[in-house]
Amino acid sequence: MFKFKKIFATDSYIVPLVAILLGLLVGAIVMLIGGYDPIAAYGALFKRVFGSPYDFGEAIREMTPLMLTGLSVAFAFRSGLFNIGADGQVLIGMTAASLIGIKWAGLPMFLLVPLAVIGAGLFGGLWAGIAGYLKAKRGINEVITTIMMNWVALYLANYIVRTFLLIPGQDRSEDIPASLSITFLVSFFDNARIHWGTIIALAAALFFYIYLWKTKQGFEMRAVGLNPHAAEYAGMNVGRNVMKSMFIAGVFAGLAGAGEVLGVFHYQSVFAASPGYGFDGIAVALLGLTHPLGVILAAILYGMLTYGSAGMSFNADVPPELIRIVIGSIIFFIAAQGIVRWVLKPFYFKRKKEKVL
Amino acid sequence: MDVLTLLGQMLNTTLVFSTALIFAALGGIFSERSGVVNIGLEGLMMFGAFAAAVGGYYAQDAGYTDLAPWIGLLCAMAVGMLGSLIHAVASITFKADQTISGTVINFLAAGSTLYLVKLLFEGAGETPLIDGFSVTPIPWLSQIPVLGTGIFSSYPTTYLAIILVIVVYFLLFKTPFGLRLRSVGEHPSAADTLGVNVNRMRYIGVLLSGMLAGMGGATITLTTTGTFAHNTISGQGFIAIAAMIFGKWNPLGAFGAAVFFGFSQAIRNYVQMFGWSQNIPQEFIYMIPYVLTVIVLVSAVGRSSAPSALGQSYDPSKR
Numbered sequence: 001m002f003k004f005k006k007i008f009a010t011d012s013y014i015v016p017l018v019a020i021l022l023g024l025l026v027g028a029i030v031m032l033i034g035g036y037d038p039i040a041a042y043g044a045l046f047k048r049v050f051g052s053p054y055d056f057g058e059a060i061r062e063m064t065p066l067m068l069t070g071l072s073v074a075f076a077f078r079s080g081l082f083n084i085g086a087d088g089q090v091l092i093g094m095t096a097a098s099l100i101g102i103k104w105a106g107l108p109m110f111l112l113v114p115l116a117v118i119g120a121g122l123f124g125g126l127w128a129g130i131a132g133y134l135k136a137k138r139g140i141n142e143v144i145t146t147i148m149m150n151w152v153a154l155y156l157a158n159y160i161v162r163t164f165l166l167i168p169g170q171d172r173s174e175d176i177p178a179s180l181s182i183t184f185l186v187s188f189f190d191n192a193r194i195h196w197g198t199i200i201a202l203a204a205a206l207f208f209y210i211y212l213w214k215t216k217q218g219f220e221m222r223a224v225g226l227n228p229h230a231a232e233y234a235g236m237n238v239g240r241n242v243m244k245s246m247f248i249a250g251v252f253a254g255l256a257g258a259g260e261v262l263g264v265f266h267y268q269s270v271f272a273a274s275p276g277y278g279f280d281g282i283a284v285a286l287l288g289l290t291h292p293l294g295v296i297l298a299a300i301l302y303g304m305l306t307y308g309s310a311g312m313s314f315n316a317d318v319p320p321e322l323i324r325i326v327i328g329s330i331i332f333f334i335a336a337q338g339i340v341r342w343v344l345k346p347f348y349f350k351r352k353k354e355k356v357l
Numbered sequence: 358m359d360v361l362t363l364l365g366q367m368l369n370t371t372l373v374f375s376t377a378l379i380f381a382a383l384g385g386i387f388s389e390r391s392g393v394v395n396i397g398l399e400g401l402m403m404f405g406a407f408a409a410a411v412g413g414y415y416a417q418d419a420g421y422t423d424l425a426p427w428i429g430l431l432c433a434m435a436v437g438m439l440g441s442l443i444h445a446v447a448s449i450t451f452k453a454d455q456t457i458s459g460t461v462i463n464f465l466a467a468g469s470t471l472y473l474v475k476l477l478f479e480g481a482g483e484t485p486l487i488d489g490f491s492v493t494p495i496p497w498l499s500q501i502p503v504l505g506t507g508i509f510s511s512y513p514t515t516y517l518a519i520i521l522v523i524v525v526y527f528l529l530f531k532t533p534f535g536l537r538l539r540s541v542g543e544h545p546s547a548a549d550t551l552g553v554n555v556n557r558m559r560y561i562g563v564l565l566s567g568m569l570a571g572m573g574g575a576t577i578t579l580t581t582t583g584t585f586a587h588n589t590i591s592g593q594g595f596i597a598i599a600a601m602i603f604g605k606w607n608p609l610g611a612f613g614a615a616v617f618f619g620f621s622q623a624i625r626n627y628v629q630m631f632g633w634s635q636n637i638p639q640e641f642i643y644m645i646p647y648v649l650t651v652i653v654l655v656s657a658v659g660r661s662s663a664p665s666a667l668g669q670s671y672d673p674s675k676r
Contacts, residue, residue: 082456143598148599150592151643151646152647155644158640162638282460283460321469321472322468325465327468328468329461331457331460332465336458338452338453
């Protein structure tokens with residue numbers, strides 16, 4: 001149903017770049033209409049990201065879960081599934097990491113930390129796997145199940161934190177002794193919360209690439225994504241691929257959760273509402289055209305824009321919500337390439353003329 | 358409290374909770390029956406909720422106190438339609454991936470509504486509180502036991518939603534318009550051969566979905582919250598999508614699913630009245646609607662059948 005068209009066979013670099021520029025332009029126009037100074041605002045955004053080592057480190061921190069949830073959504077997309085549930089999978093990953101990190105605190109760190117990370121990935125994967133199983137075995141639309149399971153995950157995570165991990169009288173868990181912080185980089189970046197999750201995310205992207213394009217299983221998965229009926233006819237087990245794909249997508253999202261609690265906060269809060277990682281992940285996956293390299297670049301862009309938007313509101317008084325308009329427009333222009341081509345047409349025309357001359 | 362009164366009240370709460378979902382799910386049906394995926398219902402509801410709050414506020418400010426909620430509702434319909442126009446242009450005219458342009462709507466709605474709230478109300482995080490619709494019992498019918506308090510003592514929007522379910526059903530399955538809309542979603546090239554303008558029908562489907570989702574969003578500001586803030590619409594659009602799929606893209610089915618969601622949300626308010634429920638952690642009570650949905654899907658509904666051209670942009674040259 002949600003077949004993702006490979007949208008840029010040609011112009012693979014120009015179109016996204018123009019889309020980004022057009023998106024920023026839309027943002028500027030909206031700011032002008034609101035009576036703000038776009039140059040000052042974008043300047044403040046840029047300065048916020050690159051202004052100090054601390055801010056730069058924090059921007060990297062912001063990008064990390066986006067990469068992983070983006071990879072999660074993108075991976076599912078590649079096999080024809082729409083994973084709206086990355087949010088819940090992140091929460092389950094967080095909770096698994098917190099539980100292991102706190103309850104098994106007696107273990108030596110070199111065992112405890114990997115265990116917590118693996119636990120997060122595993123439970124995130126199993127959580128997503130439920131939706132995969134229901135899709136494969138009962139044909140139940142994964143869009144509904146993942147939406148429902150986001151809510152179940154929210155309340156389940158809160159229940160576990162509240163019952164097993166809570167500091168009495170507060171809405172957060174005890175401190176987690178296991179830590180993913182990269183100590184020497186943390187001090188280098190002025191206490192910005194840099195953690196190994198970023199490296200895990202890059203490794204996950206590499207895994208994504210190698211698995212899908214260099215292995216037989218990956219080929220099957222892409223075949224199922226492109227045309228499940230043809231894949232089935234060719235003797236592939238569509239159901240098993242669906243489950244596997246959801247599981248791996250869930251692992252990515254679960255790892256994002258591990259990074260957030262073990263690397264950034266070092267405790268887990270009780271959430272009043274869904275934290276929204278998964279929905280950012282959808283945007284990142286789409287911006288990155290569901291390619292692992294694209295997802296990394298998209299997460300960098302998205303992370304910079306959202307982290308910088310705080311500086312924009314602080315220094316130029318522009319509401320930070322504006323950045324969602326910018327991101328929305330960029331996705332719009334990447335998706336609706338006809339518009340970008342229309343904008344580019346005069347330039348192409350000129351270039352062709354020069355050749356003739 | 359005697360059982361009949363309790364039943365009536367539960368039915369009433371259920372319908373109030375379901376109203377917004379009914380509108381939005383009906384909207385989703387129009388769009389998806391015409392072959393256009395609409396992941397953007399959440400954003401469209403946000404547009405509607407925002408427009409209703411702002412329109413209602415200015416109408417009240419201008420002295421039209423009685424008409425204010427209706428003006429708010431009209432604004433929501435218009436703004437919801439306008440928002441869905443972006444989706445229509447991107448996915449129908451420019452043949453963008455429909456899932457993507459739906460996601461764009463969610464982003465643009467979240468960004469632009471909050472941006473405008475801050476702009477219009479000097480940096481405030483939410484719109485000023487307004488008087489929304491008030492409960493309007495229907496004179497004679499509200500005397501019926503159970504059903505009287507349950508159905509006929511509700512908000513005007515709830516009546517409107519129930520009427521619209523029947524209207525949409527009739528429109529989709531009993532009129533030539535409905536036949537054309539559905540044919541465009543099932544087999545666009547065949548419809549084209551028979552002289553149906555595919556893209557025009559799809560535009561109509563998407564715009565109607567924007568209008569209805571806008572009404573759904575408006576219902577929330579005009580009956581429950583009274584203001585629009587960042588958390589006014591938090592997931593209802595996605596639940597409406599679930600209701601639509603659950604109801605198999607049929608207005609009556611979607612109505613049933615929406616009422617089911619409303620009921621499982623309402624049940625949360627009533628379970629706490631029973632003594633034994635003290636032992637259940639509140640989180641598990643909150644989970645009820647969502648777990649129930651999955652269970653019902655697994656046990657009863659089974660394979661869902663979407664319109665067969667759903668998600669495909671129509672290209673006449675590939676006929």
